Amino acid sequence: MRIKYIYQLFLSHISILIIAFLILSLLFAHYVENLVYENKVSELTEFGEQILDDFNQTGQEFVLAQYNNVLSSQNIYFSIFDQQGRIVYPLSPSSPRTRITEEDWNKLVSGEKVVTRHNIKWADQQVSLVAIPYIGRGGMIGGILLISPVSGSRQIISEMNQFLLYTVVIALSVSFLLSWILSKIHVNRIQKIRSATSKIAKGDYDAYIPASNFDEIAEMANDFNDMIDQLKSQNDEIDRLEKRRRQFIADVSHELRTPLTTISGVIEGLKNNMIADSEKEKGIQLVSQETKRLIRLVNENLDYERIRSNQLKLAKEKIQLKEVLEVIKDHLLYQAEEKGIELQIDVDEKSIVFADYDRLIQILINITKNSIQFTNQGSVWLRGSQTHHETIIEIEDTGIGIDKQEVESIWRRFYKADLSRTSTQFGEFGLGLSIVKRLVELHDGKITITSEKNKGTKFMIKLPTS
Incomplete structure (x- = not known):
């Protein structure tokens, strides 16, 4: 199966980005959720301690009523209980009731605060609960129980997750675009080298690539251009050698033709008795001279080749x-x-x-x-x-x-x-x-x-x- 390099680059970039965004999104959502619930618990604890402190100083029930009016507008409810766990405020039959587990009660008796974030129901809805004991000289003499529905916190978390989703979508969209552009740029640079290679394979040695020292691909382009120079130089040398070879053959043929023609003519004349007896000695002398001339030509060529090839x-x-x-x-x-x-x-x-x-x-x-x-x-x-x-x-x-x-x-x-x-x-x-x-x-x-x-x-x- 053949997959284009641009798609390989693009998919690798996008896969890494998607995985990174998913991990970051999950971690961020978990962090935000914990932060919201921690703030809610901190808020309930602060209200509870303040109510106990003010009620202890005044002892007046109207103080509790004022706090009840203020906190109910914020969807926060509280109850005062005695050392037996009975609700002493508010006494209205419509007031919410809950049971404190034996384990939590033991914590309150020992002076510890009890916190339950969102895993209990109060009046058929999920709530966050904070119970704060009031410790007197003889031990726990009562305490305050504060609750707040989880729906408000979840709404905040939902809105933040929604904004997070928008951010991830926008970031991924921009990343898609940038990854595609960068992948295209890298592939185009590689494509230029590939095109230049094809030209060289066809015998075109002018296929230079714009080069720089920007990255490894640019350095490869520099090396590629150096290779072109070497190939071009070698090809020019081969052309020169081929021209010299052809010229050498032509020159040697020309030089050999004259003495060989003379020798052949004299021999044919002697063979067919076409040369007078008085001229035969002269013809033989001419053949001897031309033969020596051929020997000198061969010797000079042998000398030249030995010298040129550094064999001398x-x-x-x-x-x-x-x-x-x-x-x-x-x-x-x-x-x-x-x-x-x-x-x-x-x-x-x-x-x-x-x-x-x-x-x-x-x-x-x-x-x-x-x-x-x-x-x-x-x-x-x-x-x-x-x-x-x-x-x-x-x-x-x-x-x-x-x-x-x-x-x-x-x-x-x-x-x-x-x-x-x-x-x-x-x-x-x-x-x-x-x-x-x-x-x-x-x-x-x-x-x-x-x-x-x-x-x-x-x-x-x-x-x-x-």
């Missing part, structure tokens, strides 16, 4: 920076001279770099190749210096430079600032600089680039000294 372990050590730059110069001197480029080294002999030797060589060769590739009849400088906290390596060329709009894009995988790079043998796949940046970051360093079109480019690497 560095063996850092202190290395003389001048020796490293001279190795780079010796390794690339032939390529530079072919393009009329002068390689120059400017480094402090005492400068030390704290890095993985093989990966540092890989970083510098990639950048220097890039500078050589985009420079003709110019210079490439390899500079190095050291401060207290870091080692600075600069590679600057006088090449064609890079547009400002493309400077930040060169770190992207497969990005090529110039389509002509596909025809060169160095860095033709657009993976070199992306690998360089990741390797520098693995060394806890930073790499920046400044470039001006047709004036040259400068790479700056900063590596911590320890």
Whole structure:
């Protein structure tokens, strides 16, 4: 059986209120009833003591008659009795009579007051009765008996209970309304969270909820919004990864297609004797170059994935920076001279770099190749210096430079600032600089680039000294 939460809240509130009002009403009615009867008994006792006192002082019967006239108007009657229990006032045959039980009489004889609230009948009606003894030197010499019908007290109690009922009805009505409103408010707040959850389930991550620190539901809304931010961030990351995956497949397919097409064409030509004997050696050499090109592409991709997934372990050590730059110069001197480029080294002999030797060589060769590739009849400088906290390596060329709009894009995988790079043998796949940046970051360093079109480019690497 399914019961809506608003009805559960409403019924729980109202049940508690009804039970509370019933208990309070019963206790209040009992208290009022006791209070009324206690006041009546107190009133009769006070009248009785006053009558005995005045009659004892005057001894005149007219005093009793005056009291009788006054009290009868208030529906109170009294009788004077002697030590044998006989009524001595009033002597009228119509005067009410009652019998005092033996137990009550013994109390009177011992000087105690006898009180009976409303459990006896007097002249066919329920009355409250008070009997007060008059004690002389020899003991009880008489007393006074006062009675008052219960109907007056019950009328007062009935009126008070009626007002109490009206109060309870009004209070319950107001409580019903407030409970319904409060239940509706709480349910609406929960409903907002439920609606937002449904939106998220459908892929809408903009389902934020108005939040505050008012209560636990508000705190839950804050946590819910934090969850949305995390889900949105994760979803954006998934989208970015998916775009990168698609772009990667497209780029790799594009890069593989050219050498594979060349290799396939040459092999088909050799197979079908479509290539002259004098050109066969040239075709075989072309297949060999394209095969090596494919191997370099696969190796660069493997390197990039190892670096990106933090599977690459560095063996850092202190290395003389001048020796490293001279190795780079010796390794690339032939390529530079072919393009009329002068390689120059400017480094402090005492400068030390704290890095993985093989990966540092890989970083510098990639950048220097890039500078050589985009420079003709110019210079490439390899500079190095050291401060207290870091080692600075600069590679600057006088090449064609890079547009400002493309400077930040060169770190992207497969990005090529110039389509002509596909025809060169160095860095033709657009993976070199992306690998360089990741390797520098693995060394806890930073790499920046400044470039001006047709004036040259400068790479700056900063590596911590320890």
